[in-house]
Amino acid sequence: MDQSVVGRQDRRDREPDDVAVVLLLLQSVLGLLSVLGLLVVAAFFPVVAPSGLLVLLGFLVPLVCATGVARGRRWARRAALVFQVVTLLGLCVNLLLDLLPPVQIELTLSGLLTGVALPVALIALLRAPIAERATAPLPALASPASAASVPPTAFPPPTAVPQGDRRPLSQGV
Numbered sequence: 001m002d003q004s005v006v007g008r009q010d011r012r013d014r015e016p017d018d019v020a021v022v023l024l025l026l027q028s029v030l031g032l033l034s035v036l037g038l039l040v041v042a043a044f045f046p047v048v049a050p051s052g053l054l055v056l057l058g059f060l061v062p063l064v065c066a067t068g069v070a071r072g073r074r075w076a077r078r079a080a081l082v083f084q085v086v087t088l089l090g091l092c093v094n095l096l097l098d099l100l101p102p103v104q105i106e107l108t109l110s111g112l113l114t115g116v117a118l119p120v121a122l123i124a125l126l127r128a129p130i131a132e133r134a135t136a137p138l139p140a141l142a143s144p145a146s147a148a149s150v151p152p153t154a155f156p157p158p159t160a161v162p163q164g165d166r167r168p169l170s171q172g173v
Helices: 008-044 046-070 074-097 109-126 130-135
Strands: none
Touching (some): 008 046, 008 109, 046 074
């Protein structure tokens, strides 16, 4: 059975998940920057060091969720959705606290992007019908006889790649 042929519809079904994985990884990298910034601050003010665990979750949760979504795990999609909702609620709480006179919170463009734009985009991508994807039939594996009727893919199957001159690595390049 040739498993290298993937239908266009199957690829189209996975595109929102692929975009969500990239956005989750971006969110994780931005969380890593927050962790590094907190480490610098905690070096001078050790009182803020315990809050580093919450900041560390902002790095680890999107990373774990991105890995799970990339592998098609349903729990990762749900965890990512919950994390995005918590992120939006946290921003709302911060904005409400900003109404109090002694509390000052600066909301920057990067804060809006990471606190509003990324979570909203991820919620839109991840809330796609999970039930439809779970119950959708798997794509049929193409037999060699039906491979001629399948449109060509971007990459040739592994058997069609020319072997060329193969030398052992010990001979040098």
